[in-house]
Amino acid sequence: MLRLNLNPDPxxxxxxxxxxxxxxxxxxSxxxxxxxxLFGKTGGAETEADETDAITFVDWCKALAPRVVLDWEGVGDESGDPxxxxxxxxxAMLDDDQCFVAFRDRVLMPALLADAEGNGSTGAPNGTSEAPGTAKAA
Incomplete structure (x- = not known):
């Protein structure tokens, strides 16, 4: 099931x-x-294997963050100035492991999961995608 959020608020x-x-x-978009x-191409020509083999989640986060982060709090330079x-x-903020993991889990992963929902691979309607056994009993 595709879950849509019509709330455009940050x-x-x-x-x-x-x-x-x-x-x-x-x-x-x-x-x-x-x-x-990341890939220098458009139109979805890359495969899922290409994405996971060539690019790390750090790369994804660093490419996504400037496009979606509008503001922040609690970040300053060496002197503590905002x-x-x-x-x-x-x-630089994403180089901090704790901030990276939180950004990955709260911002990137939900977007990747929503993106994957649209790829045509879905589970069975009852919530399980396990295939029935096809081997005969011994």
Missing amino acids: IWHDLARGVRVLCCPVTS HMEKVRED VPPDAEWLS
Whole structure:
């Protein structure tokens, strides 16, 4: 089942170490632009194996973050002065393992899962996709 969220309002996500990011909803347009950034091609020509073999989740997060993070709190430079959520600072923030894991789990993974729902592979209506046994009993 495709679950649609018609609420276009940005959402605050608590990451780690007191960092919060305000993200707009991740759309298929964002994901296509990330693919273009990472693979240099459009139109879904890459395979799922290409994506997972060549690109890490860190790469996905660093490509997605500048497109969806509108604001943040709890991030500063070496002196503690607030910095803008631009691509360079977002990349540095994602180098922190705790912030990366939280961003991956709260922002990237839901978008990837929603993207996968549209790929034509679905489970059975009862919630299990296990195939019935085809081997004869011994």
